[in-house]
Amino acid sequence: MKQIQAGVLDVTYQDIGPADGPAVVLLHGFPYDVHAYDSVAERLTNAGCRCIIPYLRGYGSTHFTDAGTLRSGEQAALGADLLALLDALKIERAVLAGYDWGGRAACVVAALWPERVIGLVSCEPGYNIQNIARATHPATPEAEHRLWYQYYLHGARGRAGLEANRESFCKLLWQQWSPTWTFSDALFSASAQSFHNPDFVDVVTHSYRHRFGLVDGDPQYAAIERRLAEQPSIAVPTVILAGADDGVTPAQDEQQALRPFTGAVHRSILEGVGHNVPQEAPAEFAEAVLSLVQV
Numbered sequence: 001m002k003q004i005q006a007g008v009l010d011v012t013y014q015d016i017g018p019a020d021g022p023a024v025v026l027l028h029g030f031p032y033d034v035h036a037y038d039s040v041a042e043r044l045t046n047a048g049c050r051c052i053i054p055y056l057r058g059y060g061s062t063h064f065t066d067a068g069t070l071r072s073g074e075q076a077a078l079g080a081d082l083l084a085l086l087d088a089l090k091i092e093r094a095v096l097a098g099y100d101w102g103g104r105a106a107c108v109v110a111a112l113w114p115e116r117v118i119g120l121v122s123c124e125p126g127y128n129i130q131n132i133a134r135a136t137h138p139a140t141p142e143a144e145h146r147l148w149y150q151y152y153l154h155g156a157r158g159r160a161g162l163e164a165n166r167e168s169f170c171k172l173l174w175q176q177w178s179p180t181w182t183f184s185d186a187l188f189s190a191s192a193q194s195f196h197n198p199d200f201v202d203v204v205t206h207s208y209r210h211r212f213g214l215v216d217g218d219p220q221y222a223a224i225e226r227r228l229a230e231q232p233s234i235a236v237p238t239v240i241l242a243g244a245d246d247g248v249t250p251a252q253d254e255q256q257a258l259r260p261f262t263g264a265v266h267r268s269i270l271e272g273v274g275h276n277v278p279q280e281a282p283a284e285f286a287e288a289v290l291s292l293v294q295v
Contacts, residue, residue: 001061007084008069012061013054015089017045022118022293023091025052027082029100030204031170032276033059033194035187039282040289047290052089056101057081058203060194069218071199073101073207075130076221076228079108086116095292097285099123099241099277101207104130111232112224119237119292121285123277124249126240126267127260129228135212146248149173153208162204166195177247178274235263239288243273243280266291 002015014034024044026037034053041051055062056078058071082105086094095118096106107128110120122128138144149169152158162169171188194200209215217225238261242251251257251269258265268288270281278285 003061004085004088005065006088007081008064008066009057009081009084010063010065011054011081011085011088013052013085014041015050015052016041017050018048019050021045021048021050023052023094024049024289024293025054025082025086025091025094025096025106026278027054027096027098027102027105028056028059029098029102029276030207031173031195032100032279033191035191036276036279038279040278040286043282043286044289047286049289049293052085052091052094054085055194055197056105058199059197062197064199071202071206072210072218072221073203073205074210074217074221074225075104075108076224077218078105079112080221080224081105082109083113083116092116093118095119095121095289097121097278097289100275103128107234108224108228110236110238111234112227114234114236117236119239120234121239121241121288121292123275124240124242124246124251124257126238126242126257126265127234129231130211131229131231132211132213132225133229150208150212153205154212154214159201159205163201166200167192170195173248174276178243178245178276178280179247180245180272181274181276181280183279231260233260233262235261237263237292238265239291240265240267241277241281241285241288242267242269243275243277244269244271245273246275248275
């Protein structure tokens with residue numbers, strides 16, 4: 001593991017593979033961590049890629065440099081963190097690949113700073129930029145049921161529940177979101193250590209409140225949030241991976257899924273795969289990355 005100051009964070013990250021290889025940034029989601037990419041990174045580094053795998057804000061030993069910084073989990077903050085990491089590492093352009101929160105960070109940078117992006121791998125929903133203005137519009141009862149954890153975290157009881165039961169809360173989500181994936185206690189425990197970051201509960205709670213317009217964001221990201229509110233299209237070459245058995249984000253209609261992408265885009269639905277695509281289908285994830293990079 002390495003550490004580098006990037007924006008408001010001291011980021012802990014893995015940097016593996018040849019230093020002169022094409023740069024690939026692999027971004028985990030909630031509630032997962034860098035271990036989601038162990039098998040993916042092995043495949044990519046064997047193919048000659050340099051893999052950067054950071055702990056997001058609130059995870060692992062990534063920490064804020066200033067105690068006064070709002071522990072925001074908003075999408076603009078995640079995108080700004082990724083851009084700051086690219087700058088700190090002096091990476092001009094990279095393939096960005098992620099899912100869940102990590103996919104959101106990758107989509108934000110791909111949409112707003114496309115000159116920094118060789119290509120994008122994003123898991124369902126491929127266009128992972130929130131439309132907060134529509135957050136009060138109800139979804140179908142089935143979709144609302146899948147989002148129980150978000151509504152739970154809107155109140156004090158949910159925040160206290162996450163604080164008291166970090167590992168069991170997150171393990172339940174692993175089970176619900178990837179119902180066809182059998183993972184061991186040891187595999188889960190390897191990632192669960194990262195949920196004991198002192199900022200984890202604050203960042204997670206803020207994320208699931210901000211996306212519904214229930215709390216203000218960090219003022220330093222207001223300009224980015226205004227740009228994201230316009231739902232900018234993504235023009236960089238993109239591969240979308242959708243788990244057919246995803247228990248929280250089922251595969252969308254093809255036309256709906258591809259509409260926000262104005263560049264070359266390919267979408268694959270992976271049978272027998274749930275929400276944690278890189279850990280459940282590492283070969284397919286690595287293949288998607290390699291399709292976007294010249295090694």
